[in-house]
Amino acid sequence: MQQAVNTPPEVILVAGAGGGLGTALVEELSRRFPQAKLLTISRAHSASSDGQHSHYSADLSDPETTVDVADWLRSEPLPNWVIHCSGILHWPDHLPEKNLQQCTDEALLHSISVNVLSHMHLAQVLAPLLQKRSPLTWASLSAKVGSIEDNHLGGWYSYRMSKAALNMLVRNLSIEWGRKLDSCRVVAVHPGTTDTALSKPFQQNISADKLYTPALSADRIVSVLEKLSDADTGKLLFWDGSQIPW
Ligand SMILES: NC(=O)c1ccc[n+]([C@@H]2O[C@H](COP(=O)([O-])OP(=O)(O)OC[C@H]3O[C@@H](n4cnc5c(N)ncnc54)[C@H](OP(=O)(O)O)[C@@H]3O)[C@@H](O)[C@H]2O)c1
Numbered sequence: 001m002q003q004a005v006n007t008p009p010e011v012i013l014v015a016g017a018g019g020g021l022g023t024a025l026v027e028e029l030s031r032r033f034p035q036a037k038l039l040t041i042s043r044a045h046s047a048s049s050d051g052q053h054s055h056y057s058a059d060l061s062d063p064e065t066t067v068d069v070a071d072w073l074r075s076e077p078l079p080n081w082v083i084h085c086s087g088i089l090h091w092p093d094h095l096p097e098k099n100l101q102q103c104t105d106e107a108l109l110h111s112i113s114v115n116v117l118s119h120m121h122l123a124q125v126l127a128p129l130l131q132k133r134s135p136l137t138w139a140s141l142s143a144k145v146g147s148i149e150d151n152h153l154g155g156w157y158s159y160r161m162s163k164a165a166l167n168m169l170v171r172n173l174s175i176e177w178g179r180k181l182d183s184c185r186v187v188a189v190h191p192g193t194t195d196t197a198l199s200k201p202f203q204q205n206i207s208a209d210k211l212y213t214p215a216l217s218a219d220r221i222v223s224v225l226e227k228l229s230d231a232d233t234g235k236l237l238f239w240d241g242s243q244i245p246w
Contacts, residue, residue: 006226037053086115086119115162
């Protein structure tokens with residue numbers, strides 16, 4: 001990754017803001033960019049809104065929400081940064097598959113709905129608002145296990161397949177928006193294994209120095225985004241800014 005000196009974002013949108021990383025990112029962004037307006041989207045109704053922070057309650061994986069989300073976004077200033085945190089690995093009746101036979105249509109479709117469609121729906125409502133001269137940084141939190149080239153272990157079919165599809169969405173967006181906008185950085189970021197609800201069932205095999213706090217991961221992700229240059233667009237990045245093969 002090249003080092004770039006970028007102007008601080010004035011408006012930042014965090015989607016999936018209610019999860020472990022989303023919450024930590026909102027805290028880190030408020031600390032680092034106290035002048036910036038924060039826009040947040042999550043399924044939770046609880047977040048408060050004031051002049052500096054505006055929250056919208058929506059499940060972005062549901063296509064029915066897109067009209068309302070678009071109306072809300074139109075009423076707010078255009079974000080310079082968008083960080084989309086939505087993602088799912090397990091849920092009450094589903095653990096990641098160890099082999100092919102364990103992968104069900106339902107699990108794969110649900111994974112795609114949260115891991116891919118929630119990102120696609122937000123991109124679709126944002127796209128008509130984008131302005132050629134207004135720089136955009138978009139980061140989808142993805143996962144190294146979504147890299148096809150990096151897959152040497154197998155398993156986790158629905159998570160891997162859906163994150164690989166998310167990676168392709170990000171790559172496509174970088175191309176389409178790169179043609180439309182003067183300055184555009186569209187990336188997928190692997191946060192590293194972070195102590196959140198998503199990683200909870202798998203933490204016993206991770207050494208303490210490889211399991212990061214949400215605050216540390218948020219700090220690293222924001223640092224990566226701050227230093228992005230136009231040459232980084234269309235890449236899958238590790239939490240230290242190095243590139244992971246697609
Ligand atoms: N933690 C890790 O070790 C790790 C490692 C690699 C990649 N990641 C990625 O980092 C991102 C954030 O994960 P996290 O660790 O913060 O996990 P988390 O605490 O479980 O948060 C997951 C996020 O996904 C959204 N979400 C979960 N289930 C959903 C559903 N059924 N429908 C719609 N949205 C749903 C939530 O949005 P709401 O705000 O609406 O609740 C929440 O923001 C994910 O994309 C994950 O794949 C995490």
